[in-house]
Amino acid sequence: MVAGCSSDVLGLRRSVRVAVSWSGQELHAFHDVLDGLGKLDYPVEVVPLGDDISTAFGARSGRRPDLVMLPQPGLVPRERSERNDLQAIPDELANPGRARLWEDLLVYDGKTYGVPFKTAHKSAVWYRPSVFRDVGVEPPRLWSDWLTLNKTLSDAGVRPLSLAAGDGWVLTDFLENVLLGIAPAVYAGLATATDPRPSRRPEFAAALRLLGSMWSAPGTLAGGVKRSLVQQFPDAIVEVFGHRRAAMVLASDFAEPVVRSFAADPDDIGVFTFPALAPGAAAPVVVGGDVMVLPKPTSDDAVDLVRRLSDPTAVDPWIRQGGFLVDGRVSGYSPELTRLAEQLTAPNGLLQFDLSDQLGPVGGINGLWRVLTDFLIRIGDRGSAVVPEAVDAAVNELRGVES
Amino acid sequence: MGLQTNGLSLEIVGREVSGRPVAGKPRRPAGPYLLGLPALLLSSLLLIPIGVTVVAAFRTSSGFGFGNFAVMGDPGALRAVGNSLAWVLVAFALVVVGFFLALLSYRLPGLTSFLQPALVIPFAVSVLVSGATFRLIFDPTPERGTVTAVWTRLFGTSPVWLGPGLFWLVLVSAFGWTWLGYVVSLFRAGLEAIPDDVTRTIAAEGVTGWRRLFALEIPLLRPITGVVTLTLVIAAVRVFDLVLIVVPGSMQGSADVLGLNWWRANANGADSGRTAALGVVLFAIVAAVAVIGVRGLRRRRWAMPVSVVTPDPSLGRPKPSKVVRRFGWIVGFAVSLVWIFPAVVLVATALHSPREAGLHGWWSLSGLGFSSFSAAANIGLFRALLSTVLIAGAATAVLLVIAVPTAYLVAWGGLPQWLGRVVMAMFVVLAVTPVQMYAAPLQDAIGAAGLAGSRIALALVHAAAGLPFAVLLLRSAFASAPPALVSEALLGPSRQSAVLATVQRTYRPALIAVAVLEFALVWNDFIVGFLISGPGTTPLSLVLWGEARQFSASSGTVAAAAVVASVVPAVLMLTFWQKVVRGLTAGSRP
Numbered sequence: 001m002v003a004g005c006s007s008d009v010l011g012l013r014r015s016v017r018v019a020v021s022w023s024g025q026e027l028h029a030f031h032d033v034l035d036g037l038g039k040l041d042y043p044v045e046v047v048p049l050g051d052d053i054s055t056a057f058g059a060r061s062g063r064r065p066d067l068v069m070l071p072q073p074g075l076v077p078r079e080r081s082e083r084n085d086l087q088a089i090p091d092e093l094a095n096p097g098r099a100r101l102w103e104d105l106l107v108y109d110g111k112t113y114g115v116p117f118k119t120a121h122k123s124a125v126w127y128r129p130s131v132f133r134d135v136g137v138e139p140p141r142l143w144s145d146w147l148t149l150n151k152t153l154s155d156a157g158v159r160p161l162s163l164a165a166g167d168g169w170v171l172t173d174f175l176e177n178v179l180l181g182i183a184p185a186v187y188a189g190l191a192t193a194t195d196p197r198p199s200r201r202p203e204f205a206a207a208l209r210l211l212g213s214m215w216s217a218p219g220t221l222a223g224g225v226k227r228s229l230v231q232q233f234p235d236a237i238v239e240v241f242g243h244r245r246a247a248m249v250l251a252s253d254f255a256e257p258v259v260r261s262f263a264a265d266p267d268d269i270g271v272f273t274f275p276a277l278a279p280g281a282a283a284p285v286v287v288g289g290d291v292m293v294l295p296k297p298t299s300d301d302a303v304d305l306v307r308r309l310s311d312p313t314a315v316d317p318w319i320r321q322g323g324f325l326v327d328g329r330v331s332g333y334s335p336e337l338t339r340l341a342e343q344l345t346a347p348n349g350l351l352q353f354d355l356s357d358q359l360g361p362v363g364g365i366n367g368l369w370r371v372l373t374d375f376l377i378r379i380g381d382r383g384s385a386v387v388p389e390a391v392d393a394a395v396n397e398l399r400g401v402e403s
Numbered sequence: 404m405g406l407q408t409n410g411l412s413l414e415i416v417g418r419e420v421s422g423r424p425v426a427g428k429p430r431r432p433a434g435p436y437l438l439g440l441p442a443l444l445l446s447s448l449l450l451i452p453i454g455v456t457v458v459a460a461f462r463t464s465s466g467f468g469f470g471n472f473a474v475m476g477d478p479g480a481l482r483a484v485g486n487s488l489a490w491v492l493v494a495f496a497l498v499v500v501g502f503f504l505a506l507l508s509y510r511l512p513g514l515t516s517f518l519q520p521a522l523v524i525p526f527a528v529s530v531l532v533s534g535a536t537f538r539l540i541f542d543p544t545p546e547r548g549t550v551t552a553v554w555t556r557l558f559g560t561s562p563v564w565l566g567p568g569l570f571w572l573v574l575v576s577a578f579g580w581t582w583l584g585y586v587v588s589l590f591r592a593g594l595e596a597i598p599d600d601v602t603r604t605i606a607a608e609g610v611t612g613w614r615r616l617f618a619l620e621i622p623l624l625r626p627i628t629g630v631v632t633l634t635l636v637i638a639a640v641r642v643f644d645l646v647l648i649v650v651p652g653s654m655q656g657s658a659d660v661l662g663l664n665w666w667r668a669n670a671n672g673a674d675s676g677r678t679a680a681l682g683v684v685l686f687a688i689v690a691a692v693a694v695i696g697v698r699g700l701r702r703r704r705w706a707m708p709v710s711v712v713t714p715d716p717s718l719g720r721p722k723p724s725k726v727v728r729r730f731g732w733i734v735g736f737a738v739s740l741v742w743i744f745p746a747v748v749l750v751a752t753a754l755h756s757p758r759e760a761g762l763h764g765w766w767s768l769s770g771l772g773f774s775s776f777s778a779a780a781n782i783g784l785f786r787a788l789l790s791t792v793l794i795a796g797a798a799t800a801v802l803l804v805i806a807v808p809t810a811y812l813v814a815w816g817g818l819p820q821w822l823g824r825v826v827m828a829m830f831v832v833l834a835v836t837p838v839q840m841y842a843a844p845l846q847d848a849i850g851a852a853g854l855a856g857s858r859i860a861l862a863l864v865h866a867a868a869g870l871p872f873a874v875l876l877l878r879s880a881f882a883s884a885p886p887a888l889v890s891e892a893l894l895g896p897s898r899q900s901a902v903l904a905t906v907q908r909t910y911r912p913a914l915i916a917v918a919v920l921e922f923a924l925v926w927n928d929f930i931v932g933f934l935i936s937g938p939g940t941t942p943l944s945l946v947l948w949g950e951a952r953q954f955s956a957s958s959g960t961v962a963a964a965a966v967v968a969s970v971v972p973a974v975l976m977l978t979f980w981q982k983v984v985r986g987l988t989a990g991s992r993p
Contacts, residue, residue: 023952048949166651226563230651234956373653
């Protein structure tokens with residue numbers, strides 16, 4: 001039997017294995033990008049790892065991937081330094097001309113350890129302009145405006161917010177925007193230094209209190225807390241644009257294809273960016289993205305694939321499908337995404353990378369994700385009176401994870 | 404042979420001789436021992452990694468001890484143990500429900516023709532498919548979820564079925580849907596095998612109702628109850644992929660079971676000694692259940708009848724009255740409808756476009772078509788199908804080639820009694836060993852051999868994992884051979900070939916059962932592929948799971964992929980179900 005089969009049938013042929021976190025439409029789009037590369041000398045196998053992408057580096061991940069599309073750029077320094085797991089990218093591919101933000105994360109000792117593939121704008125709120133028009137409100141420019149807006153909407157019988165609490169990263173994104181908005185320096189400190197930990201920072205608790213003031217307001221969350229807990233981010237979008245039971249949803253730029261494919265009215269789609277937390281303060285912009293990294297040991301084929309994928313035209317098929325931003329590029333997108341791209345490249349913007357990625361396990365599924373889920377359960381729909389106690393509980397819970 | 408005079412009926416029935424047909428010890432040539440060699444080699448694929456895990460669990464930085472088991476003090480691990488034990492209770496409850504359903508269908512024969520296919524299909528499809536189906540049915544939006552829609556229509560509002568606490572209902576429904584058919588079918592086969600003369604004797608003594616149940620059915624079905632309980636408890640303790648696909652991410656912590664807890668610890672790079680300790684605890688629970696179950700199996704209360712002449716048809720079971728029969732048909736029809744309903748939901752969802760399936764439930768009349776199937780084709784479904792066919796085919800072939808001679812050796816090869824017991828004990832333990840006990844060291848070894856992610860490695864691991872159960876089943880079938888034939892064979896000059904000829908004629912059902920079950924098990928497998936090859940290898944269930952991560956947005960694609968993945972095992976099971984049941988019950992007949 002062994003002799004009769006080609007090595008491909010047995011699955012032994014050496015292909016370049018690309019680990020990605022995408023599924024559904026994003027996965028299809030990535031396959032289109034690969035197809036657009038033309039004929040390659042080696043087969044490419046895409047390995048969709050979803051939320052478990054960090055297991056791609058584990059010693060026991062079965063067959064290690066040759067190329068990882070790391071959705072948490074914040075993990076790059078940790079993988080490089082603590083586990084010494086990453087191969088430096090050859091100089092000719094370590095393309096300069098990226099935003100400085102990336103340099104801090106990806107370059108160490110003059111060597112580059114990752115090439116950005118996709119940039120995510122995590123401070124986008126998608127909404128239905130028709131609802132805003134009917135009630136007579138405008139997208140908020142300040143956090144306080146947003147709270148008032150929510151009140152106006154719920155008084156008018158419209159649930160303002162659809163929250164995808166089933167996906168932990170949606171909750172952390174929300175918190176990160178608030179924290180970055182009120183205390184940029186603290187945010188940067190937490191991202192880079194391991195001490196003090198988040199729970200020791202009074203600004204962290206302050207951000208939780210602000211967040212609590214929005215989530216706890218009765219009638220704010222579409223479907224209530226329990227429904228929010230079982231919603232993944234596409235479900236939350238369908239609630240707003242498909243079933244039209246809520247007015248807006250915090251979702252990144254990559255939500256665009258989901259919004260468009262489920263929208264009942266294709267013209268009733270709007271986007272605003274996270275408002276500033278106080279008058280005169282800059283609006284927070286939390287940035288994420290997928291970075292191409294090469295786990296050790298690497299092969300020439302994998303390096304070749306990185307070269308081809310970092311060509312500016314390689315991602316055109318995905319850009320055409322929507323929901324894809326490239327670092328530094330502001331043209332070729334839909335009007336909504338163009339606005340987001342412009343905010344990413346605007347000078348003096350308050351840009352920071354996703355914090356939870358850089359906190360290690362504290363920011364992950366058993367850390368901040370769980371803490372914020374419990375926080376939501378304690379306060380959702382119960383009014384602002386329960387918030388202070390819930391903030392204390394959340395800080396204590398996080399402290400337990402940190403130690 | 405029957406006699407009837409003056410309303411008195413006399414009957415002569417033969418009884419099988421139990422125990423050794425020939426007194427004394429048989430000759431013991433060394434040749435047959437070689438038959439066990441391939442099995443030993445294949446089993447060492449599991450035995451060595453299990454040894455490594457056990458050693459790792461007891462080795463701490465300060466020598467050997469129970470230090471690593473401190474991991475059980477962790478609240479997360481404790482909750483996982485609690486949940487796993489709750490699953491065991493679910494398994495017991497299911498056995499009871501299945502027993503009464505089987506009794507009902509036995510006493511109302513009209514039921515069987517409807518009930519059988521409706522109950523077999525869920526058993527044939529993978530756990531991921533049934534989990535996905537029940538997640539569709541219990542979806543929290545009234546537009547998509549059947550139960551939510553009905554509840555909202557009736558009461559104005561509906562609980563969030565996948566929400567905290569209530570997700571257990573969805574999990575248990577999916578588990579019950581999968582396993583009830585198996586339970587009922589096996590109990591039915593056991594009830595059918597109760598000889599009519601015994602039934603009539605009991606009836607003549609005037610024992611009816613509950614007393615009859617405790618005097619007749621329950622004691623006589625004890626061996627089958629053992630098999631059924633054992634299978635279900637092991638399935639319950641091994642619950643893994645069901646939780647992954649059904650429970651939304653925010654509640655996975657509270658639904659955690661030991662197997663998942665192990666996987667999370669392993670994937671997050673926790674200390675290998677502590678994860679090994681978790682594996683050993685999981686194994687200890689399963690092994691304890693297995694030992695109790697197997698002890699129950701050993702007790703043979705009485706011998707099977709051997710029909711000497713064709714029984715007089717007038718002496719068969721009394722036909723129930725017309726009213727009872729009509730009632731039986733109605734009940735059977737209703738139960739079948741309820742049982743087939745999830746399959747209808749799945750197929751109907753798959754026949755909607757991805758957009759429509761994401762927005763509305765299976766009953767929606769717009770967006771019908773095959774676009775979800777083409778979307779499923781785009782995610783590499785057909786490549787995965789090919790991959791799965793190769794793995795399942797290779798695993799089944801290897802298994803049969805190795806299991807048949809081994810089972811023959813154990814049953815009739817003349818092993819010394821103590822060795823036979825040791826071998827059987829080893830196979831019983833291996834049959835119930837959870838994948839978590841050997842996954843980590845095996846993965847390292849496969850990686851070191853340069854075979855990581857290859858189909859051949861996966862097929863071999865599958866064959867090794869299926870071997871113990873196959874040998875146990877085949878041995879039971881071989882051992883229950885009609886003594887006349889076997890003693891003839893034992894006395895004859897061409898001893899082995901005669902026995903093998905008997906094997907061919909008499910044991911076909913057991914062979915078919917092993918082949919069909921192994922093929923379907925490998926086809927539907929998630930956990931072995933996931934833990935041994937890592938996520939992202941191509942077998943069907945892993946592709947399905949990758950697509951189901953954003954569940955409702957891709958429910959059309961998921962449903963289409965699930966339908967495609969289920970066709971082969973469903974057809975296989977429906978075709979061979981009678982033989983599979985006969986094979987499964989061959990060694991455990993009352």
